[in-house]
Amino acid sequence: MTVDSTGELLIVEGLSLELDIGGMQLNALRDVSFSLRPGEARGLVGESGSGKSLTLRAILGLLPPNARITSGRMVVAGQEFDLTRTDREHRRRIARLRGSSVAMIFQEPAVALNPVVPVGKQIIDAVARRDGLTKRAARDYALHLMDLVGIHDASTKIDAYPFELSGGLKQRVMIAAAVAGEPQLILCDEPTTALDVTVQKQILSLFTHLRDELHASLLYVTHDLAVVAQLCDSVTVLYSGEVMESSDDLRAVFDGAQHPYTEALLRSTPDVDRIEQRLYSIPGSAASLSERAGGCQFARRCEYARDDCRTGAIPDTSGTPGRVVRCLHKVGAPADGVPVGGIDG
Numbered sequence: 001m002t003v004d005s006t007g008e009l010l011i012v013e014g015l016s017l018e019l020d021i022g023g024m025q026l027n028a029l030r031d032v033s034f035s036l037r038p039g040e041a042r043g044l045v046g047e048s049g050s051g052k053s054l055t056l057r058a059i060l061g062l063l064p065p066n067a068r069i070t071s072g073r074m075v076v077a078g079q080e081f082d083l084t085r086t087d088r089e090h091r092r093r094i095a096r097l098r099g100s101s102v103a104m105i106f107q108e109p110a111v112a113l114n115p116v117v118p119v120g121k122q123i124i125d126a127v128a129r130r131d132g133l134t135k136r137a138a139r140d141y142a143l144h145l146m147d148l149v150g151i152h153d154a155s156t157k158i159d160a161y162p163f164e165l166s167g168g169l170k171q172r173v174m175i176a177a178a179v180a181g182e183p184q185l186i187l188c189d190e191p192t193t194a195l196d197v198t199v200q201k202q203i204l205s206l207f208t209h210l211r212d213e214l215h216a217s218l219l220y221v222t223h224d225l226a227v228v229a230q231l232c233d234s235v236t237v238l239y240s241g242e243v244m245e246s247s248d249d250l251r252a253v254f255d256g257a258q259h260p261y262t263e264a265l266l267r268s269t270p271d272v273d274r275i276e277q278r279l280y281s282i283p284g285s286a287a288s289l290s291e292r293a294g295g296c297q298f299a300r301r302c303e304y305a306r307d308d309c310r311t312g313a314i315p316d317t318s319g320t321p322g323r324v325v326r327c328l329h330k331v332g333a334p335a336d337g338v339p340v341g342g343i344d345g
């Protein structure tokens, strides 16, 4: 496996992105950085609109036409990319990553699967992109992949059309096609959101299984910290296009979130061990792209916010290697024992 000299499989550094909306250039991502070791699963967490999908799309070179990367560097499997480049050579290099080192699993199988082609053929086509496989070997390998992703009667299902399969099975087909190229890195964009709870659990177990089988790294986008707890080793929390908190050690965040937004997210995540609990709901809503101001983006909803949070860039105040906390008044810091406005506010 090729990795960066630092031992990381993926490094995203200083990714900033603007969207052209009605002629206005609006910041959608600002200085987003994180990395992933071989075999690691990192959760990329945040509410709707926080920039999770745009981050994945920037890595894959699949951005919408009105998006422009204004800064950012990426290293994938030892290859370096200046993400601000848009020339053909750069686009070709990034496109080459897709289907080889990097695979993407989308939220909606309907988007990724062709409705008029049998699912088996779609997996075989993905398999056939690998060098030197005969038709027969590609079919056998497709059957193996279907088995790997838990499609038990693969020899029957291989000829089915997507509409003949349940949502969970379609998701498994999409995953089989995505891993056909034996990717080192799998990017997942909320792949269980459209599924019911039981199937969600099965698909999450499948990802754990695939990680073990393929030794792949996962970058898993979700709004749900409970999913991250189940699947991931590390976490990066996004809010309004900026990293609020990030840790190579997931446990450290669950045991002691330092950013008020992470703490609020944890308080609003159901705990299966406590049935009779009232879930916390973060007051207010995130600013729209055009309303985003300087300072900490979360300040307008933050119980701990003070005047200094609303101006200037917010530095990383973590002081711990492998951890980032962009907050001037961290949760649990001595001066912040009592949140401004009180705990019930």
Ligand SMILES: Nc1ncnc2c1ncn2[C@@H]1O[C@H](COP(=O)(O)OP(=O)(O)OP(=O)(O)O)[C@@H](O)[C@H]1O
Residues within 6 Å of the ligand: 019, 021, 028, 046, 047, 048, 049, 050, 051, 052, 053, 054, 055, 064, 065, 066, 067, 223, 289
């Ligand atoms: N092509 C686009 N044109 C205009 N606005 C866009 C475009 N793509 C994304 N946005 C906006 O950029 C912000 C970030 O979008 P993104 O899809 O990355 O969020 P997300 O965290 O993945 O949200 P969700 O969980 O709802 O998918 C949102 O406010 C979204 O509406």
